[in-house]
Amino acid sequence: MVEVETSNGRSPSGSAGASLGRRVARMSNEPARLPGEYPSEFASFFMAGFECSSHRRGDGVRLDLIRATAHDKHALGDYRSCAALGLRTIRDGLRWHLIETAPGVFDWSGWISMIEAAHAAGVQVVWDMFHYGSPDHVDQGAPDFTEAYVRFAAEAVRVHRSVTGVAPLVCPINEISFFAWAIEVGYFPRVGPKKRGWFKRQLVRAAVAGVKAMRDAEPDCRFVWAEPLIHVAPRDRSRAEQRRAENVRQGQFEAYDMLTGRAEPELGGSEDCVDVIGLNFYPHNQWYFQGPTIPMGHHEYRALSEMLVEVAERYRKPMFIAETGAEGSGRPAWLHYVCDEVRGAMSLGAPVQGICLYPVTAYPGWDNLRHAEVGLFSTIHADGSRSLRQPVADELDRQRRLFAAGVS
Numbered sequence: 001m002v003e004v005e006t007s008n009g010r011s012p013s014g015s016a017g018a019s020l021g022r023r024v025a026r027m028s029n030e031p032a033r034l035p036g037e038y039p040s041e042f043a044s045f046f047m048a049g050f051e052c053s054s055h056r057r058g059d060g061v062r063l064d065l066i067r068a069t070a071h072d073k074h075a076l077g078d079y080r081s082c083a084a085l086g087l088r089t090i091r092d093g094l095r096w097h098l099i100e101t102a103p104g105v106f107d108w109s110g111w112i113s114m115i116e117a118a119h120a121a122g123v124q125v126v127w128d129m130f131h132y133g134s135p136d137h138v139d140q141g142a143p144d145f146t147e148a149y150v151r152f153a154a155e156a157v158r159v160h161r162s163v164t165g166v167a168p169l170v171c172p173i174n175e176i177s178f179f180a181w182a183i184e185v186g187y188f189p190r191v192g193p194k195k196r197g198w199f200k201r202q203l204v205r206a207a208v209a210g211v212k213a214m215r216d217a218e219p220d221c222r223f224v225w226a227e228p229l230i231h232v233a234p235r236d237r238s239r240a241e242q243r244r245a246e247n248v249r250q251g252q253f254e255a256y257d258m259l260t261g262r263a264e265p266e267l268g269g270s271e272d273c274v275d276v277i278g279l280n281f282y283p284h285n286q287w288y289f290q291g292p293t294i295p296m297g298h299h300e301y302r303a304l305s306e307m308l309v310e311v312a313e314r315y316r317k318p319m320f321i322a323e324t325g326a327e328g329s330g331r332p333a334w335l336h337y338v339c340d341e342v343r344g345a346m347s348l349g350a351p352v353q354g355i356c357l358y359p360v361t362a363y364p365g366w367d368n369l370r371h372a373e374v375g376l377f378s379t380i381h382a383d384g385s386r387s388l389r390q391p392v393a394d395e396l397d398r399q400r401r402l403f404a405a406g407v408s
Contacts, residue, residue: 038318040353041169041222041276043124044088046400048376049323049358050078052093054133057366058186063133066095069363070380075114077384079121081377082360085393086400090118091171091226091322091356093128097135100152108159115163124169126224127160129153129210131174132188140183141192141199146206154213157221167220171322173207175280176200176255177227201267204258208268226278226322227255229307231286233300245289256315276353277315278322279308283334296337304341305348312350319351323358325374332395339399343407357396361386 051065066072071092082090094111101107118125130149134140138148153172160168173179180200182188192199214221230252234245256277257263261270286294286301294301311319321342326334335357342352360375371379376396378387 038351038353041224041318042089042320042354044086045354045403046087046396047089047091047354047356048082048087048360049091049356050361051359051363052095052128052131053366054095054097054131056133056189058188060189062097063366064095065363066093069361071361072110074380074384076117076120078361078386079118079123081386083121083123085376085396087357087360088123089354090123090125091128091358092125093131094156095133096130096152097133100135100138103137103148104151106155112159112163115160119164126169126171128171128174129156130172132179139191141202145202146209149206150209150213153210154217157214157218161218167218169222169224170214171224171226171278172210172214173203174226175228176203176207177252179203200254201258201264204255204267204269207259208273211273222275223273224276224278225256225259225274226280228252229279229281229285229311231294231302231307233286233288233294235288235291241289248289253314260315274317277311277317277319279311279319280323281321281338282324283326283330304338305344308342308345308350308352309348312345318353320354320356321352322356324355325358328373331374331389331392335392335395335399339402343403
């Protein structure tokens, strides 16, 4: 899901035509950094992500994708299967709605078993602290929502330290841009006032407070984020239409601008809230304003490499593809495209540190529980195993060799 929209349309834009190094030099007195100058946060360049959404749909039905994919019962096997393919960094999530059983009352046992499974499998996990779903006793639109989130997040990093001896790598709130859109249009249950942009600011305020609380509890915490990377094209060449399309496109930057304090500093954002820029990119992430998806190969379809360069020059931080993937027979070709474009962006100096296949297992769709055949692995079989989708694995192996060889 990638819908985002700007609430004020005032964010500065960037173009992707000139050399990244020259353009960054114009923006700053500091020289542009090359990718290797940022120490990587990740144990592997290629990563696997497990679908961990746990929100209520607009009709009130609670989803729990970790349970629906049986990842809760088979985390150790899942992590080992990923590690065997060289995917030693994993995106996974906490299920806040199960952990906080009453206000301030926590049951960490389910999450601790996953932490221990990751340790046994020898994988690094980026833990999504809040992947849309919160306990029913927490009102996401209430004034005390930030307090509830901070209490949960700070205690979580203490638990992680007690189990592993190290501070976690954390995604504090997943996809603030999409989350805010889903609340505003009623795709998720509506909360708070019906005021454009209000819930995005509510999430940013909570995220920033959570980062500070987690850092106070564990100073070595590092913070990775995941936001949709999109392109929106006008349906015609009229100035009004172009302005409207660009206004929506610029909305993708609002969350990061707020988190870093570049916009609305009263929310508390600062540059050190964001250690790594995460970008989610799928085949449907480009569309016409109020219109259909732009097909790849169309003249309005924007190259992923250009989009990555634009983000690199805007924020000058390490970055990674936090989610990407396609369904069915399109999976190997999509991975091929994304990897080629990432290499192209890296050749221009974009500090891309990884690509996460997401979701890495098949899963039941949010809206109608349809079987979504995605990723490298099937749903779970009766014996606890998952089938490997060999064409995707073959493409992954090919791409790993190309990156290792430095092919651009």
